[in-house]
Amino acid sequence: MKKILSLVLVSALGGTLTLGAYKLFLEKENKVVVAPTETKPNFLPTKSVNSLLNTNETPNFTVAAENTVHAVVHVKNMTLSSGQMTFEDLFFGRRSQRAQLGTGSGVIINADGYIITNNHVIDNAHELSVTLNNNTTYKAELIGTDPKTDIALLKIDADEDLPYATFGDSDQAKIGEWVLAVGNPFNLTSTVTAGIISAKSRDLTGKSSQSFIQTDAAVNPGNSGGALVNTNGELIGINTAISSQTGSYIGYSFAVPSNIARKVIEDIMEYGNVQNGVLGIKGGTFNNTAAEEIGINYTEGVYVGEVIKNSGAEKAGIKKGDVIKKLDNIEVSKFEDLSGYIKTKRPNDVVTVELLRNNTLKTLPVTLSKTEMFSINFMKMELKDLSDSFKETYNIDYGVMVKETQNQWLYSNLGISEGYIITGINDIKIESIEDISKLKEKYGDDIQENIKRLAYINKRKEKKEVIFR
Structure with a gap:
């Protein structure tokens, strides 16, 4: 048994010496070089990390x-x-x-x-x-x-x-x-x-x-x-x-x-x-659904749904269906853009309106109107004319609408509030705020004491008439 173990150890030692001699004297040298890889962090959209440390740009x-x-x-x-x-x-x-x-x-x-x-x-x-x-x-x-x-x-x-x-x-x-x-x-x-x-x-x-x-x-x-x-x-x-x-x-x-x-x-x-200037249109901002209903393929701009009579917009030639794109070279993408810009102007200021009509750009100068042209204060109420579209929708021929009211007497006794329509006072047909202006000139601030008959339409569009004794 001892002879067998001795033979194994001698064989192993001889193999080790032979391999070492080959590596040392006979095998050619092969150098292994590991190429460096460039790491590109996908969370830094910058040309160089050093730019983040440039305090001059903060x-x-x-x-x-x-x-x-x-x-x-x-x-x-x-x-x-x-x-x-x-x-x-x-x-x-x-x-x-x-x-x-x-x-x-x-x-x-x-x-x-x-x-x-x-x-x-x-x-x-x-x-x-x-x-x-x-x-x-x-x-x-x-x-x-x-x-x-x-x-x-x-x-x-x-x-x-x-x-x-x-x-x-x-x-x-x-x-x-x-x-x-x-x-x-x-x-x-x-x-x-x-x-x-x-x-x-x-x-x-x-x-x-x-x-x-x-x-x-x-x-x-x-x-x-x-x-x-x-x-x-x-x-x-x-x-x-x-x-x-x-x-x-x-x-x-x-x-x-x-x-x-x-x-x-x-x-x-x-x-x-x-001093508030008014362009004289009613409209709104587009969305995809509204644009498709109208038959157009764009959604930015203010769509002109109605032009107010005698306004600067009507006199300048703006029409229903136009799309306002710019005011004085300021882009208008929604109605808030338009209303905000107009608030910086006064009556009689001229605003250059760029609009789209039948896929054609037009530029029109518009002289802004006074708000008094479209509403009037009367008996602690603010009254405005009815639009043509409102008249058509509700089959109402004439009258003026209550926009705001602080008249507690009319509210308490007749319920007249925002949205009511005044159609007659003392047998005088009220077709517009011009008729109210004439009554103010005639009676002054004592008009309420001189009202004998009042005709109006409530929010349910029911016609009413009251006789005061």
């Missing part, structure tokens, strides 16, 4: 923020409200009043101390005060307001020229552009947040009556009336609203475009009220 907000914070002020609004009635109040026949303090923001727009803010910030104010970024406080005077755009104008008297924000062109602002929101959320003065423009011409009512800039810069209660500025520090919006179920910021905020806000305050300063 947005710098310091200059814009520094210039803006000194122009943004803290607005305090003291209102008086009726407190809970006590036994003494009841005994002495008095009503207790208590002060409530609301706060918001504002933006100084010139060195003389004019300040733009939101109407809802100063609503029902008993006393207004403004605190600057240097903690100096002034009493503020309310110059004017426009509830429809939620813009108000204040004035303070300072002993020196004040820092102010310069207006930018909100029509030129781009989706994706960096912006800063500057204001006083939760009474935290001089707060700056950053974001981008998420959308333009945004409407929150569902009636295409608003045209906000939407941004994801954080805006909270107290920011209302503050500045939305671009990276140059130019004012492109007045922060107005947030989209929230909690009352605080959860992702999106909205600002009145600076072009609209600037026009409103210029009107207030020059005329004492806002």
Whole structure:
């Protein structure tokens, strides 16, 4: 057995020595080179990773923020409200009043101390005060307001020229552009947040009556009336609203475009009220279904469903079925684009309208009309003419519609509210608001005391007539 093991070990040792000698003296050298592979990360759409580290290309907000914070002020609004009635109040026949303090923001727009803010910030104010970024406080005077755009104008008297924000062109602002929101959320003065423009011409009512800039810069209660500025520090919006179920910021905020806000305050300063121009069309924005029903193959633009009589649009030659594509070379893709741009204009301004008619582009100059041409205030009601399409749909020959009303007497006694149609007063046939104008000239403000007979159509389209004794 020992001889067998010795033989195996000697054989193994001899084989090992023979193989080592061959490798060392006889086999040629073969070098193995591993080629490096280039790794291309599919999550970095850049030419070089080094570009991510280039700080020169990152947005710098310091200059814009520094210039803006000194122009943004803290607005305090003291209102008086009726407190809970006590036994003494009841005994002495008095009503207790208590002060409530609301706060918001504002933006100084010139060195003389004019300040733009939101109407809802100063609503029902008993006393207004403004605190600057240097903690100096002034009493503020309310110059004017426009509830429809939620813009108000204040004035303070300072002993020196004040820092102010310069207006930018909100029509030129781009989706994706960096912006800063500057204001006083939760009474935290001089707060700056950053974001981008998420959308333009945004409407929150569902009636295409608003045209906000939407941004994801954080805006909270107290920011209302503050500045939305671009990276140059130019004012492109007045922060107005947030989209929230909690009352605080959860992702999106909205600002009145600076072009609209600037026009409103210029009107207030020059005329004492806002001068609204009207194009004179009724229409809407396309979707695929509506486009197919009309028989067209495009969805961008404002479809003209009706042209108002005697309006600038009718006089310029705009027709039902036209599709408005541009206003003064500003693209119009939806109705909010159109309404927002028209809000920057006044009556008698001329707007160049580019439209599509039968697949042919046409350009027409349109002189904007006054809103008074289409509605009239009468007995605490705003009345407007009936459109031809409305008359045809409901088989109504004449009358004027109640657009808005604050006449509690007519509402309480006859139920007359928005949507009712006045067809006759004192045996006078009411065919249009021109007939209402004649009645106003005849009776003045005492018309309600002189009404003996009133004919109207209710919301169910039932004809009614009432005789007052």
